[in-house]
Amino acid sequence: MIPMFTTKQLGAVLLAILVVGSLAGVAAAQQGPSAGGTIVVDEGETYTGDLESVGGTVVIAGTVDGNVETTAGTVLVTETGEITGSLEGVAGSVTIEGAVGDDVSLAAGAILVRDTATIDGSLEAAGGDVRLDGTVTGDVTVGAEELTVGPNARVGGALEYDAESATIDSAAVVDGGVTEVDAVTIEGPSIVGVPFEFGQFEGPVIPAWVVSGYWFLANFVLGAIIVLAAPGFARRVTGLGTKKAARSGGVGLLTIVAVPIVLLVILLTIIGIPLSLAGGAGFLLVLWVAGIYGALVLGTWLLSLGDYDNRWAALFVGLFILALLDFVPLGGIVEFVVLLVGLGAFALALRGESGDEGDDMGAPDEGSQEDAPVV
Structure with missing residues (x-):
């Protein structure tokens, strides 16, 4: 029988397959500056238009005048980095230190929004370890193994989360209140044009x-x-x-x-x-x-x-x-x-080992021989 996995374990496996599979296959098939082992928008540089990137590492230290959709092992938006539109990403780890002008939707093993980060929209995050210590003007929805909200966190909307463990600093400000739920539904970013969803799944129940x-x-x-x-x-x-x-x-x-x-x-x-x-x-x-x-x-x-x-x-x-x-x-x-x-x-x-009493399972089956070669 195939071993059964919990929803979170299966989600982690699928996430790893998506990330690694994209790096190994899609990056090799695409051409241009948005595909490769390392993708960097340097400080002082402006990339105009939507940036759809696939790479081992994505670093945004300059400005992206548009939306960013990325699949990578590591994603970093530095303090000098700015994305005027939205940020969607699936990665091993994501760190945001700079500014994002619209909604952020992330799925990663580790997600860190530092105290210097500003997100002028909502934040949806699904990951193993999610840490929020920056500013989010809209709502925050988190599904994680571990959630940490630091003292510098400022949330203009509501914070809704489902986590195995959660630590929310008393100095954090959440205007819309904090709610813990049994499950959250997070619309994840699309991977190679195919959207997927984390959290609850409503569909026909198979006996x-x-x-x-x-x-x-x-x-x-x-x-x-x-x-x-x-x-x-x-x-x-x-x-x-x-x-x-x-x-x-x-x-x-x-x-x-x-x-x-x-x-x-x-x-x-x-x-x-x-x-x-x-x-x-x-x-x-x-x-x-x-x-x-x-x-x-x-x-x-x-x-x-x-x-x-x-x-x-x-x-x-x-x-x-x-x-x-x-x-x-x-x-x-x-x-x-x-x-x-x-x-x-x-x-x-x-390794070539056999049972103490020989290889035979019993009487020869029809169509097989005692001296059949080992394959």
């Missing part, structure tokens, strides 16, 4: 059993492809998962912790951003495949209790049990353990 049934069928189809494409390797993974379950689970836990850390370290370097994106996408695919191998291990073990061996029955039973666990309290824990065992067995099989 949970329909979703589980869909994933059961999708996983069974992928599982069938895996087994048919590499039957010998499937036997090896299943043998490791059933006969070396503890070792497989330990290796799986180590892998699921270590790989994201390595990808994060790579992501911190501009050169490593495309590699980190590709690695992250590949790891998600590996987790999906590992979850199916885990289901195959679970089904094989359960059927072995009745002295019955059949890979197709094992795949069906394993996936069916995992689908039922979606409706059982603490069922997610069992699913996670199954994923760890499948991931560890998959990793060990790639």
